[in-house]
Amino acid sequence: MEEPPDVVIRRLPLYARSLRYLLQEGVESVSSQELGDRINVTAAQIRKDLSYFGEFGKQGIGYNVRKLLQQIEDILGLTREWPVAVIGIGHLGEAIARYEGFRQQGIRIAGLFDSNPSKIGKVIDGMTVQSIEEADRIIREQGIRLAIIAVPARSAQEVTDRLVMAGVRAILSYAPTVLQVPEGVWVRYIDPVAILHSMTYYLARDIHSTRHNSPES
Amino acid sequence: MEEPPDVVIRRLPLYARSLRYLLQEGVESVSSQELGDRINVTAAQIRKDLSYFGEFGKQGIGYNVRKLLQQIEDILGLTREWPVAVIGIGHLGEAIARYEGFRQQGIRIAGLFDSNPSKIGKVIDGMTVQSIEEADRIIREQGIRLAIIAVPARSAQEVTDRLVMAGVRAILSYAPTVLQVPEGVWVRYIDPVAILHSMTYYLARDIHSTRHNSPES
DNA sequence: GAAAGTATGTGAAGTGTAGCACTAAGTTTG
DNA sequence: CAAACTTAGTGCTACACTTCACATACTTTC
Structure with missing residues (x-):
């Protein structure tokens, strides 16, 4: 096969x-x-x-x-449960942490991490935000292989390197930057701004002409 | 060409x-x-x-x-500014409304809408959440052609129909469901759960074998 | 229980995109 | 100023994915 x-x-x-x-x-x-x-x-x-x-x-x-x-x-592989680390607890990270959709079907938020001391200790939905310094240990201890990154673009690569070093093998990144990772690590991006910018192309074109070609992603 | x-x-x-x-x-x-x-x-x-x-x-x-x-x-088409309507002001919708990344480069959040009366009137970053009933009028008045949907899956199609009727021609949907839209309307999806679920495939496989094929989205 | 109907699984054909490799055009070096 | 070097633009090739269309198998109808 x-x-x-x-x-x-x-x-x-x-x-x-x-x-x-x-x-x-x-x-x-x-x-x-x-x-x-x-x-x-x-x-x-x-x-x-x-x-x-x-x-x-x-x-x-x-x-x-x-x-x-x-x-x-x-x-x-959804018959087992995958613990996930969330890095970067801003508005977006918090929304991710609270999102019910993640809780189901194989995904379990196992840790919230941020580098900003003012965020550390904050409790979100029963989980306490921890220092990014703790991430390495917790990822190793719990065998976490999946992470969600919701940090600013400037710190995304640094965070990624750290996560990979600790054992993370798949990353979902919301940071607007392309990450460099070693062989054997999976990265996928969520990039709403890029998506909107690609759609404005068609909107702009439709205003100037009447030509249409098939929409739908 | x-x-x-x-x-x-x-x-x-x-x-x-x-x-x-x-x-x-x-x-x-x-x-x-x-x-x-x-x-x-x-x-x-x-x-x-x-x-x-x-x-x-x-x-x-x-x-x-x-x-x-x-x-x-x-x-x-980013030399002009595109007003965008955001529908569904839960945790995610709020994070979207507050996200600085949208403000820049051609995108301007022009309206926040929700159907839940307890959300209406709430002020987020200087913008007041309005009833979804108001959306039609405001979309028409302001010539809004772009919308971001952050409502539950069950109401996504209904909201979509409404937006399209009012003149929206491009939709970025965070709802975990596939939308049906008429010809000439663009839809793109942001689906973190699906992305995570596709990555667990590789994680599960890597645990059982040592075979690797190239990662990276 | 035979005939008509429905829907899967799949080899083969068709389509679309990515990458190669070369030409052309510019710059830097000696 | 000529030779060596760099890099854009592009026709062509290769590859990967999608769709077609048909053989196969199961169900329903009469």
């Missing part, structure tokens, strides 16, 4: 989420077509994606929602 | 940002190689991308930082 491409891995969580919604709605069976319509992905794409991991459907029927969800969660 | 693909449009803001940093550092000239090294993009990619819009460099020299930045900002 071939190695699944990263684009496929990125779509799996969307399939999983959609299946969770279906489950809540009490739907027990779904076809690749129905699932695809919900998330604007073609049926063939879904079937191809899943085929990297096995055969999960029944011809003539479709997929059992609960079973497929379990299998995708298993593939993604 | 050919229509630039969307992937290229999405990279332009990254180039722009990197050029802004270079400008702050006092660098006046940069080669595609140097710029690429900073943001982990090949030199050829940068040159190819820019070639969709014209010729901005000097052979043997590279690019004038200030000039290239201006030209990219011009392409992206």
Whole structure:
């Protein structure tokens, strides 16, 4: 079996989420077509994606929602719980710490860290903000491999180096800068400003012309 | 000249940002190689991308930082200011409203909206949270075409329909659900949970095997 | 229980993007 | 001022991903 491409891995969580919604709605069976319509992905794409991991459907029927969800969660490693460190407890870091969506499905906020002494000791949702100095030890002790960075761009690289040194292997960064990491460490970015700036291109163009080409991310 | 693909449009803001940093550092000239090294993009990619819009460099020299930045900002429509409506003022919406990064470079938060009466009237950074009922009028009056959605998944589609009806043409959604929009409306998503869930795949795999394929988003 | 209907899994074709490698044009060196 | 060096712009190639379309398999209908 071939190695699944990263684009496929990125779509799996969307399939999983959609299946969770279906489950809540009490739907027990779904076809690749129905699932695809919900998330604007073609049926063939879904079937191809899943085929990297096995055969999960029944011809003539479709997929059992609960079973497929379990299998995708298993593939993604969501059957266990992943402790996550959050670095940088400004407005954004605090919102992340409080976000219910993280609590579920395999993610557990395991530590909040900041370098600003005025933030340290602050309690957010039952968790105490700790000094960044403590991060190394706690990451090592708890075997934390996932971190979310919400610090200013200027300190993001320094924080990253530190985290990687302590054992973090996957980073979700909200800092508006590209991080350099050694082989074997995964970085993904959340960059709302860049997204907005890319959309203004189309808005500006649409104002000047009437030409349209297909939107939708 | 050919229509630039969307992937290229999405990279332009990254180039722009990197050029802004270079400008702050006092660098006046940069080669595609140097710029690429900073943001982990090949030199050829940068040159190819820019070639969709014209010729901005000097052979043997590279690019004038200030000039290239201006030209990219011009392409992206960032020479004017885009008013943005923010819908959903929970922890995240508030963090968005307070984020300094939005204030700069063409984006101006023009209105904060929520459906929860207990939120309405709240003042955030000098802006008063208004009822979602007011959004239609204000979007029309101010010609707002860009919106950020930070509402729960269950109300995201309803809010979207409303915004589109009022004239919004580009939406950045933080809601964990796929939105259906008519032709001519752009939607992009920020989905930290999906990103984390895609990274756990690699973390889980690395624990079970020693095989590595290249990380980095 | 045969025929019609539905939907998966997948080889093959099609599409789009990234990178190579070369030409052209400028600069620096001696 | 010529030779060596640097770097942009770009046609072409290679590759990766998406979509098509069909064989297969299961279900429902009559």
